Amino acid sequence: MANRWLAARAAPVAPVANVHILASAMNLTVGTKIDSKQVKVMEVLPGEEPAGAFHDFKEIEGKVTVVNVSAGQLLLAPMFIKEGDSALAAVVGRDKRAVTVRVDDVVGVAGFLMPGNRVDVVATHKDDRSGNITSETILSDIKVLAVDQSTAANSNEPVVVRAVTLEVTPADGETLLMGKAAGSIQLALRNPLDKSDARHKPPPPKIVAKVAVPVKDPAITVIRGTLVGHESQNSNSQNNNKQ
Numbered sequence: 001m002a003n004r005w006l007a008a009r010a011a012p013v014a015p016v017a018n019v020h021i022l023a024s025a026m027n028l029t030v031g032t033k034i035d036s037k038q039v040k041v042m043e044v045l046p047g048e049e050p051a052g053a054f055h056d057f058k059e060i061e062g063k064v065t066v067v068n069v070s071a072g073q074l075l076l077a078p079m080f081i082k083e084g085d086s087a088l089a090a091v092v093g094r095d096k097r098a099v100t101v102r103v104d105d106v107v108g109v110a111g112f113l114m115p116g117n118r119v120d121v122v123a124t125h126k127d128d129r130s131g132n133i134t135s136e137t138i139l140s141d142i143k144v145l146a147v148d149q150s151t152a153a154n155s156n157e158p159v160v161v162r163a164v165t166l167e168v169t170p171a172d173g174e175t176l177l178m179g180k181a182a183g184s185i186q187l188a189l190r191n192p193l194d195k196s197d198a199r200h201k202p203p204p205p206k207i208v209a210k211v212a213v214p215v216k217d218p219a220i221t222v223i224r225g226t227l228v229g230h231e232s233q234n235s236n237s238q239n240n241n242k243q
Helices: 002-010 089-090 172-182 233-243
Strands: 018-025 037-044 096-104 118-126 133-147 163-168 184-189 220-223 228-234
Touching: 037 220, 096 133, 096 172, 133 184, 172 184, 184 228, 228 233
Parallel strands: none
Antiparallel strands: 018 037, 096 163, 118 133, 118 184, 133 163, 220 228
8 A cells, every 4th residue: 555655656647738828029109000010929727718728829900909908918818909990989988979170280299199108178269349368277177089080009100190089979979069069269288197187167156244233223313392302203103002
């Protein structure tokens, strides 16, 4: 029995084959079409691969990212759509809409706008009668979905653009288009950490406190012969009531 136990302990154990899954070899932005240079292979123990993982490059070749992917992050099916599908439609948030406005190098913040930036929309309008020009921030903290036909931020170098696509609610989309039709709009680039609302808000209504001022009882001068006296109207009314 001892010999059999020792023999079993000394017998070689067959190694467990690891599972190969795909991960990102570099940072990928929204709208990136996958090629072999952007993918690397990682090994995990059997049964530890997450749901939706890819095991072969042919499974992911030509797909387009709908989220930003960090280098070394596992590639999963919900991160991609098929080539030919609309990458822009896939990144539009729930209950949001994508609205495109025409811009020039000035409106487009000198070409420094990139997908993922946040902007304020300032509308300028001229009164035809008075000639007065007014400007107002009509939308605040709006996400830039695409610049021209690109949904990926590929460079920090300025690029002259002709159109910018913004992510807005249906109501904000109407406000944006009305502001554009009534005059002109300007996009103001925001700090990504600034979450304040830049729109002008009406001041709170003033509260007027009413103070009750005591009214003095007017006196009546009464002359009886050589005697002059003063009586109040309240006392007269009380006397009259008694009578």
